Amino acid sequence: MRTLIRNGIVLPMTGGQTAFDPGSVLIDGDAIVAIGEVDALDADPGSAGAEVVDASGHAVLPGLHNCHLHSGLLRGTAESMSLWDWLKSYVDPAHKALTSEIAHAASLHCYAESLLAGTVSVMDMWRFMEGSAEAATTLGIRATLVPYVADLDGYDYFESIESNRRLLESHRTAADGRVRSWVGLEHLFYCSPEAFRAAADLAEEFDTGIHTHSSESIWEVQESLSRFGRRPIEEFFNRGILGANTLVAHCVWLDDREIELLAQTGTSVAHCPCSNMKLSSGPARVGDLRAKGVLVGLGSDGEKENNNLDLVEEMKFASLLQKVTTLDPTSGDPWDVLTMATIEGARATGLGDVSGSLEPGKRADIITIDLGGLHTTPVLHGRDFNVAAHVVFSASGRDVRDVFVDGHRVVAGGVPTTFDVATVRARAQAAAEELFERRAALADA
Numbered sequence: 001m002r003t004l005i006r007n008g009i010v011l012p013m014t015g016g017q018t019a020f021d022p023g024s025v026l027i028d029g030d031a032i033v034a035i036g037e038v039d040a041l042d043a044d045p046g047s048a049g050a051e052v053v054d055a056s057g058h059a060v061l062p063g064l065h066n067c068h069l070h071s072g073l074l075r076g077t078a079e080s081m082s083l084w085d086w087l088k089s090y091v092d093p094a095h096k097a098l099t100s101e102i103a104h105a106a107s108l109h110c111y112a113e114s115l116l117a118g119t120v121s122v123m124d125m126w127r128f129m130e131g132s133a134e135a136a137t138t139l140g141i142r143a144t145l146v147p148y149v150a151d152l153d154g155y156d157y158f159e160s161i162e163s164n165r166r167l168l169e170s171h172r173t174a175a176d177g178r179v180r181s182w183v184g185l186e187h188l189f190y191c192s193p194e195a196f197r198a199a200a201d202l203a204e205e206f207d208t209g210i211h212t213h214s215s216e217s218i219w220e221v222q223e224s225l226s227r228f229g230r231r232p233i234e235e236f237f238n239r240g241i242l243g244a245n246t247l248v249a250h251c252v253w254l255d256d257r258e259i260e261l262l263a264q265t266g267t268s269v270a271h272c273p274c275s276n277m278k279l280s281s282g283p284a285r286v287g288d289l290r291a292k293g294v295l296v297g298l299g300s301d302g303e304k305e306n307n308n309l310d311l312v313e314e315m316k317f318a319s320l321l322q323k324v325t326t327l328d329p330t331s332g333d334p335w336d337v338l339t340m341a342t343i344e345g346a347r348a349t350g351l352g353d354v355s356g357s358l359e360p361g362k363r364a365d366i367i368t369i370d371l372g373g374l375h376t377t378p379v380l381h382g383r384d385f386n387v388a389a390h391v392v393f394s395a396s397g398r399d400v401r402d403v404f405v406d407g408h409r410v411v412a413g414g415v416p417t418t419f420d421v422a423t424v425r426a427r428a429q430a431a432a433e434e435l436f437e438r439r440a441a442l443a444d445a
């Protein structure tokens with residue numbers, strides 16, 4: 001089964017600022033078999049008889065990798081609060097009220113929204129994740145499942161090392177490798193040193209990764225210094241979880257030594273600019289991290305702190321936040337943020353050999369973005385090429401037309417092929433209403 005994505009403006013993201021314009025990508029089964037100028041691929045014997053997807057007037061690029069997401073249904077209900085107040089008064093009570101059915105509906109909804117906006121892979125920290133696995137399998141998105149493990153007093157309603165182990169036993173990999181499980185840790189102040197040690201052991205036993213979030217607010221750094229005598233990333237190092245298979249979200253408030261620790265250990269970072277701005281957390285030192293060789297992918301964070309899961313839009317926030325923080329207009333270059341959203345995010349999540357760039361041998365994780373809107377006009381070629389800038393600064397996830405994951409066309413001309421939007425939406429609406437009822441009942445009890 002071959003498909004030719006033909007006559008688009010192809011950004012392969014294989015390094016440098018190169019494009020095939022016009023260009024095509026040939027898929028055979030789940031893999032990319034050829035990429036190049038449109039004439040060359042038309043003449044390729046492999047293209048004969050292939051199903052043609054006309055990409056005229058579209059950018060064609062690798063599918064986007066969301067390196068930090070929390071499935072959820074709290075969108076728009078807890079605004080204008082600081083991170084720790086908001087966790088305590090809104091998010092944690094909702095966790096207490098969560099059921100496996102509600103959690104499943106949330107993942108289905110968040111993954112569907114992600115796919116429609118061009119995201120082919122999510123790193124999701126959530127709960128009751130057997131349902132998340134089912135949602136990802138049904139929709140055809142790549143998902144890395146990371147349970148929220150917490151063990152300190154007062155957080156017994158979260159996931160545990162034992163439930164993370166059960167998930168690894170059942171879903172270490174599933175759905176032809178599209179679904180994977182990692183080891184998750186909630187914030188530093190939710191987990192004991194023993195939980196960290198157990199997490200590191202579990203990741204080693206199952207040869208898998210560790211994901212957590214840290215150093216989001218200044219308060220967190222001060223609290224870590226007063227409780228442990230160390231800054232959060234130093235404490236992570238001390239607790240033995242940094243390494244090449246570890247991905248830490250946010251990493252906003254880092255000193256030079258913490259950046260050095262991330263670089264030395266090969267730890268990757270998920271940068272969440274929208275969340276960092278919305279919760280008034282602060283600007284991450286993205287340029288300094290990348291200059292030291294730390295891989296930095298992009299994350300949306302949860303629907304409650306973003307408030308959408310549009311990674312196309314996130315690229316614009318990533319760029320603008322760098323520009324306003326550094327006061328350097330050369331920072332936040334569109335090709336750089338495209339790199340972070342694609343191949344660097346794939347590498348940060350251990351998928352760099354499989355996804356994140358368009359090259360023969362890789363899985364066909366490909367999106368097309370319509371450049372036919374007034375907001376993406378004019379489209380210029382050659383000397384005046386402006387398509388990378390259009391994708392980052394002018395387009396949004398709503399301009400995504402086609403999404404291929406593993407060669408499956410899960411979105412075709414803006415229409416999902418694996419799910420019905422109205423059904424997913426109705427289920428999420430009902431689940432959210434139930435969740436808020438349950439949360440209110442628990443608060444009154």
Ligand SMILES: [Zn+2]
Pocket residue numbers: 068070213249301302
């Ligand atoms: Zn988070």
